[in-house]
Amino acid sequence: MEDGYVAIHSPNHNSRPFFSAVDCVVLHATVTETADDAVRIFLNRRSKVSAHFVVARDGRVIQMVPLGKRAWHGGTSRLGRRANVNDFSVGIEIVNRNDGSQPYTDRQYKAVAAIIRRLRTEQHYRIPPERIVSHRAIALPEGRKSDPRGFDFFRLRRLLARP
Numbered sequence: 180m181e182d183g184y185v186a187i188h189s190p191n192h193n194s195r196p197f198f199s200a201v202d203c204v205v206l207h208a209t210v211t212e213t214a215d216d217a218v219r220i221f222l223n224r225r226s227k228v229s230a231h232f233v234v235a236r237d238g239r240v241i242q243m244v245p246l247g248k249r250a251w252h253g254g255t256s257r258l259g260r261r262a263n264v265n266d267f268s269v270g271i272e273i274v275n276r277n278d279g280s281q282p283y284t285d286r287q288y289k290a291v292a293a294i295i296r297r298l299r300t301e302q303h304y305r306i307p308p309e310r311i312v313s314h315r316a317i318a319l320p321e322g323r324k325s326d327p328r329g330f331d332f333f334r335l336r337r338l339l340a341r342p
């Protein structure tokens with residue numbers, strides 16, 4: 180799923196476990212000013228972090244890890260009974276300071292919704308609304324992460340509910 184997106188490949192990824200069907204999206208805030216800053220971090224091997232997608236303030240989307248591969252965005256994590264959320268999720272990093280001072284842009288909401296639509300229609304991933312989650316919700320130990328602070332999940336759900 181790289182058509183229509185700028186692809187800049189991060190070295191920070193590996194194989195998903197054989198049995199892991201992708202059924203979850205984890206949303207993050209980059210805690211950077213710009214998409215370029217986030218891309219630079221994900222291109223640095225020593226950072227050992229990445230995400231499948233970076234969504235810039237203007238809604239531009241950069242794909243950094245192929246969907247079939249495991250990106251390194253969740254860290255130690257759990258969703259429901261399953262640990263290691265990176266195994267079965269798509270990670271989307273949205274450019275935002277994450278300090279509560281900066282609203283997410285309309286274009287970012289639309290871009291995130293468009294990515295999730297494509298995951299469902301083109302990749303046939305079964306991603307129910309309740310499995311579109313924040314990094315905060317899955318990070319262990321609890322309280323380790325706060326991102327994406329201020330992101331309106333209800334607004335995203337409304338966008339996704341439209342035909």
Ligand SMILES: [Zn+2]
Pocket residue numbers: 206207208252314324326
């Ligand atoms: Zn995060």
